[in-house]
Amino acid sequence: MSVDRSVPFNRETLESVLKRRFFFAPSFDIYGGVSGLYDYGPPGCALQSxxxxxxxxxxxxxxxxxxxxxxMLTPYEVFKTSGHVDKFADWMCRDPATGEIFRADHLVEEVLEARLKGDKLARGQDHAEKDTSEEKKRKKKVKEIVAVKLDDSVAAEYEFVLAQIDGYSGPELGDLMKKFDIRNPATGGELTPPMEFNLMFETAIGPSGQLKGYLxxxxxxxxxxxxxxxxxxxxxxxxxxxxxxxxxxxxxxxxxxxxxxxxxxxxxxxxxxxxxxxxxxxxxxxxxxxxxxxxxxxxxxxxxxxxxxxxxxxxxxxxxxxxxxxxxxxxxxxxxxxxxxxxxxxxxxxxxxxxxxxxxxxxxxxxxxxxxxxxxxxxxxxxxxxYDLSVHSARTNEKLVVRETLEAPKEIEDYEVTIDKKKFGPLFRKDAGKVENYLTSRTQCELEDLAKELSEKKSISFVVDGVQDNKTLSLDDSLIKIEKTKKLQHIREYIPNVxxxxxxxSRILYCLIEQNFWVRPDDLSRSVLSFTPAIAPTKVLLVPLSNNEVFTPIVADITKRLRKSFISSKIDDSSASIGRRYARNDELGTPFGVTVDFQSVKDHTVTLRHRDTTMQVRGSQEDIIAAISAMVFDGLSWDDATAKLDAFEGQQE
The missing domain is CATH 3.30.930.10 (Bira Bifunctional Protein; Domain 2)
Incomplete structure (x- = not known):
């Protein structure tokens, strides 16, 4: 079944719905909020679940x-070994005059995109989009798109940079900022070269504060x-x-x-x-x-x-x-x-x-x-x-490996480390064991690199965590040999790949919201979120025709049946019109509406409404609930699930 989604998407309209219906909202809002932290309301929480x-x-x-x-709390050692302490970072730049901080790749991207939009505007090919109020607070962006025509070669270069914006290193981003004269968009002030900023939240585990950790x-x-x-x-x-x-x-x-x-x-x-x-x-x-x-x-x-x-x-x-x-x-x-x-x-x-x-x-x-x-x-x-299993195995001396018995012995050739312990011990004294363990626990790939270095330079250089204040250590070929040796293997031992x-x-959730949001062309005040029945926050809206007491036991019975079928439902028995009550729940993404009317009192039948098309069918409570269950849990389409039910055109939207 197709629906008319011809009304252009408007982010402000969507944000208004999400805020009003409390899908999510900034955390600590009444205290002014904290950037990047959000609370999920009832529909958002149900959608995520x-x-x-x-x-x-x-x-x-x-x-x-x-x-x-x-x-979620992890000791420093784990993330030092995994590489997060040294490498889990983004590139940021700072405006020394104002103290404002920008993420370098986002700044380059936003400025170049704004210039391209200005170029299209100057050529009459596009209309600059207005930022929503939330966007204006969020972005350090050009205040408004200025219509300026670019040379074709410059525009092409901007497009080329944007196509691979995720691949630039910090120094390369700095070069782009210089080349394209990218400054603080709000003030025009010069920015510092990009520098690395580690993204992990640091904490201390335990009352002494001596065990460093991260979220x-x-x-x-x-x-x-x-x-x-x-x-x-x-x-x-x-x-x-x-x-x-x-x-x-x-x-x-x-x-x-x-x-x-x-x-x-x-x-x-x-x-x-x-x-x-x-x-x-x-x-x-x-x-x-x-x-x-x-x-x-x-x-x-x-x-x-x-x-x-x-x-x-x-x-x-x-x-x-x-x-x-x-x-x-x-x-x-x-x-x-x-x-x-x-x-x-x-x-x-x-x-x-x-x-x-x-x-x-x-x-x-x-x-x-x-x-x-x-x-x-x-x-x-x-x-x-x-990588991951190898580094943790090397750091802890725990073998994170798979062992498989071979049907027939197999000759293999591996790199092995031989150390002259008579010279090695006096050289490193109490740290000799740590250095030896470091060398003998290297992977075959690492040993191959070390063997090449030893062959070319007659020595190897390396750092062992916690030895001699993490200074670079050096061993020459009189102290260590790294050579390939042949041996017969009866059990294959390997570190798995991942x-x-x-x-x-959270990102998937928001993208789904945007992709499933639309507005009814015949009434621009009526927004719809077309979630699939399986993920919709609430599956069924129960709507008694009025607040007449004769409807109460029927609504209670249907609610009980839905609960036993593990189908979430809400009752709207307010004085608003049927159409208004449906509309309020369309923007919550509720896929089905069940209406209880005076016919229901006579023969226990009810109507079932489809959110997107507003089509309705009528049948017994058992048949209606069976159809809903088939669509929610079995993925049946509306046409297939309601094929045996009668079309209904009674209630008005």
Missing amino acids: NIIDAWRKHFILEEDILEVDCS RPETAQGQFLNFSKLLESNNLRMPFASAAIGKSFRNEISPRSGLLRTREFCMAEIEHFIDPENKSHPRFSEVKDTVLRLLPKSTQQEGLNDLLEITIGEAVEKGIVDNETLGYFLVRIYTFLLSIGADPARIRFRQHLQNEMAHYAADCWDGEMNTSYGWIECIGCADRSA IEPSFGI
């Missing part, structure tokens, strides 16, 4: 994933640290996956766009552990013909945004997507978004550029959803290789 429930069914149940719930910026590390326990829980079978759902925290430089960039948010992450020598997936054949809209890194490097529509089977075969398991999860992400009501035409997967991707990652794609803010990264899906789909639930 329903999205998480759908996620849990789609992934944890269907993929037989092991769910864990790990601590987790992601849920992944707890899953890696519990790998051995999870493998045991899975009866030592590989491959397998774990998942975690919960709050994460990032001290954003410039929180923006409501729920799209906040300091506290809900994440759902999967860690799929696989054999590095076999990244196929047993169910890939089920999804190989699914067409996805991809934005490969090769296209972005050309300064273009043209999407490639291709089956995932072909994308893996051509090497665009690195392996089957990564491709399988891209499709599962896509089908999940469709199942909760995302617009397929507004979903794409963007591949990370080489300098944007973590050094250890084999491939990484962002699942993006299009909104009035542009393309928003909502999901990341990365092949993280064996495919990680990571979901920002």
Whole structure:
């Protein structure tokens, strides 16, 4: 069934609805609020819970994933080892005159986009959009778009930069700011060069304050640290996956766009552990013909945004997507978004550029959803290789490995470290054990690099945490040998690789709200949120025709039946007209309305209304509830679920 969504989207109208109906609101509002922190009201809370429930069914149940719930407080040592202490940062710049702070990549992006809009305005090709009041508070942006025509070459260069804005380093962003004369948009003041700002919230664990910790910026590390326990829980079978759902925290430089960039948010992450020598997936054949809209890194490097529509089977075969398991999860992400009501035409997967991707990652794609803010990264899906388990294993001396008995012995050639302990001990004294453990616990890749360094320079340099005040240590080839040795292997021991789909639930929630919001053309005061029945905050609105007491027992009986069927409902027995009561709940996203009238008193039938089309059917309470249940829990369409019910045209909107 189609509906008329011809009225242009207006973000101010949507924000008015969300604020008035308390989907979410700034935290501590009556104290002036804190940027980047939000509270969810009843409909927003229910919507988020329903999205998480759908996620849990789609992934944890269907993929037989092991769910864990790990601590949000994490000791310093864990994030030092994982690299978050040193590298989990964004680039910021500061206006020395005003003290204002900007996130460098966002500032460059917003200024160049504003100049391009001004160019289009000057050419009569576009109309500058007005910022909403929330946007004006949020953005450090040009106050209004000025119509200035750009040279074609300059406009093309701006487009090229914007196409790969996520791939620039801090120094490169600084160069762009100089080249394009990007200043404080409000004052014109010069800005400092971009500098790194670590995004983790630091805290102290315990009353002494001596145990330094952080609020987790992601849920992944707890899953890696519990790998051995999870493998045991899975009866030592590989491959397998774990998942975690919960709050994460990032001290954003410039929180923006409501729920799209906040300091506290809900994440759902999967860690799929696989054999590095076999990244196929047993169910890939089920999804190989699914067409996805991809934005490969090769296209972005050309300064273009043209999407490639291709089956995932072909994308893996051509090497665009690195392996089957990564491709399988891209499709599962896509089908999940469709199942909760995302617009397929507004979903794409963007591949990370080489300098944007973590050094250890084999491939990484962002699942993006299009909104009035542009393309928003909502999901990341990365092949993280064996990095996380390797570094934690090396730091703790715990073997986070899989052991498999080989059918026949196999000769292997590995790098091994040999140390001259007679010279080594006196050199490092009490720290000798720490240094030796550091060297002998390196991965094969790291040992290969060290062997090359030792061969070329006749010495190696390295840092061991906590040894000699973290100064660089040096060993020459008279103290250490790193050579390949052959040995017979009866048991294969390996560190699994990890495919990680990571979901920002808060971002998905907002994008769904935008993509499902529209206004009825025949009455611009009537807004609608077309959530799917499965995720709608409330499924059914019960509407007695009036406050006549004869309707009370019927409404109570239907409410009881709905509760027993685990279908959420609300009663609106106010004095407003039927049409007004329906309209109030259309903007809450309630998909179905059940009206109790005088005919219901006579024969116990009721009417069922469809939110989007306003079509109505009539039937017995049992048949109506069965139809609702089929649409909420089984995903049946309105036409299929109500095929045996009679059309009804009684109540007026």
